[in-house]
Amino acid sequence: MNRLHEKQDDLEAQKEFQVVLDWLTRVDYGAQQSDFRHNRQEGTGQWLLSSNEFQQWRDQPGQLIYCPGIPGAGKTILASIVVDHLCNEYRSDPMSGIAYIYCSFNKQQEQEPRDLLSSLLKQLLQRQTPMPKAIKELYRHHTSERTRPSLGEIRTALSSIMSAFSRLFIVIDALDECRISAGGQRELLSEILSLQKQTHMNLFTTSRSIPDIDNEFKGALRLEIRASADDVHKYLDTNISLLPRVVSKRPDLQQEIKTVIAKSIDGM
Numbered sequence: 001m002n003r004l005h006e007k008q009d010d011l012e013a014q015k016e017f018q019v020v021l022d023w024l025t026r027v028d029y030g031a032q033q034s035d036f037r038h039n040r041q042e043g044t045g046q047w048l049l050s051s052n053e054f055q056q057w058r059d060q061p062g063q064l065i066y067c068p069g070i071p072g073a074g075k076t077i078l079a080s081i082v083v084d085h086l087c088n089e090y091r092s093d094p095m096s097g098i099a100y101i102y103c104s105f106n107k108q109q110e111q112e113p114r115d116l117l118s119s120l121l122k123q124l125l126q127r128q129t130p131m132p133k134a135i136k137e138l139y140r141h142h143t144s145e146r147t148r149p150s151l152g153e154i155r156t157a158l159s160s161i162m163s164a165f166s167r168l169f170i171v172i173d174a175l176d177e178c179r180i181s182a183g184g185q186r187e188l189l190s191e192i193l194s195l196q197k198q199t200h201m202n203l204f205t206t207s208r209s210i211p212d213i214d215n216e217f218k219g220a221l222r223l224e225i226r227a228s229a230d231d232v233h234k235y236l237d238t239n240i241s242l243l244p245r246v247v248s249k250r251p252d253l254q255q256e257i258k259t260v261i262a263k264s265i266d267g268m
Contacts, residue, residue, distance in 0.1 A: 017131050020139045024125075025118040027110050032102050036080035045074075045081035047230065053223040058086075061167060062200035066217035068209040069225030075206040076102065078225055079173035082204055086169050097165035099123035103174040111179040113188040114151040120170065121158045134160060155191060159198055168201035175207040189216050 048054055057065040069075045083100050090096035099120045103111060125135065138157060142149055149157075162168055172192065178185045193216065196203050206225060207213050243257075 013130060016136075017129070020131060020135060021122050021125060023139055023143070024122045025115060027115065027119050029100055029102055029119060029123075033080055033083055033100070036077055037084060040077045040080065044230075045078050048078055048081065048223070048225070049085055051223060053221045054082075057202060057204065057221050058089075058169075061202065062196075064196065064203045064217060064220035065205070065223060066214075066220045067204070067206045067223050067225050068214070069206065071208060072227075073225045074227050075225050076173050079171055079204070079206050083171050086171070090167065090169075093167070094127065095166040097124045097127055097162065097168045098171075099169075100171035101173065103172070103177040105177045108179040111184065113184055113191055114149075114154055116178075116188055117151070117154045117158055117191060118149075121154060121161060124158075124161050124165070128161065128164065132161065151191075155195070159195060162195065162199040162201060168199060169204070170196075170201050171204045173206045175205055175213055176210050186212070189213070 053065060057063040067075065067078070079100070079102070083098070086098050090098060100123070101116055101119060103116075125131065135157060138149055138153060170192070175185070175189070178188055192203065195201065205217070
């Protein structure tokens with residue numbers, strides 16, 4: 001009988017947990033991560049993971065790495081590769097936290113700084129059980145008042161949750177696409193960099209090279225993102241069979257096609 005009550009209590013706690021997570025934000029970057037994983041060419045992006053800059057960033061707590069790149073260079077796909085690498089590397093370690101954001105021009109209504117920080121909070125809470133008392137109290141206060149938490153409340157809650165991890169990795173893709181109106185982009189950067197100093201998290205960012213963003217990451221590790229020749233060849237090797245049969249019969253023509261394309265993409 002006691003076991004039955006314990007099971008019911010566990011189910012109720014799990015249900016409440018999910019209700020609170022959904023209340024924080026409905027935005028689900030996990031679905032986007034799955035899409036990026038499905039669409040990318042297997043085996044690509046290894047040049048980034050094996051680079052000295054990335055390994056220094058990953059292995060030393062409190063490091064920032066800024067990865068600028070031209071439009072079409074593959075920044076988002078590479079960010080998704082980094083997320084998968086971190087999840088695989090630290091999945092079994094409950095004291096390691098991983099969260100990520102994919103900014104997009106097409107979803108700016110979801111990209112107020114408060115919403116983005118709420119998403120980071122939600123992702124990190126999913127690795128903590130039971131739910132911290134402070135988060136329960138925040139939820140109950142605002143649901144009773146029919147209000148939403150302020151940016152300051154989310155910041156405080158996020159800082160507290162972040163400090164509970166011994167290692168913490170945050171990946172933010174396409175900072176340049178974050179909502180600019182009303183100072184949203186600048187405010188997000190200010191909040192994230194402030195949290196980084198407080199919690200010594202490892203922050204990985206991608207963006208087009210824009211002076212205002214570049215200036216925020218002076219002194220950080222820097223790794224330019226460009227489409228590598230190896231990645232391009234892997235993609236072409238896999239997809240060249242889709243070309244007309246005359247190509248499949250001509251290995252010399254296949255090699256010429258791959259060489260010309262690899263040279264002409266110029267980092268895209």
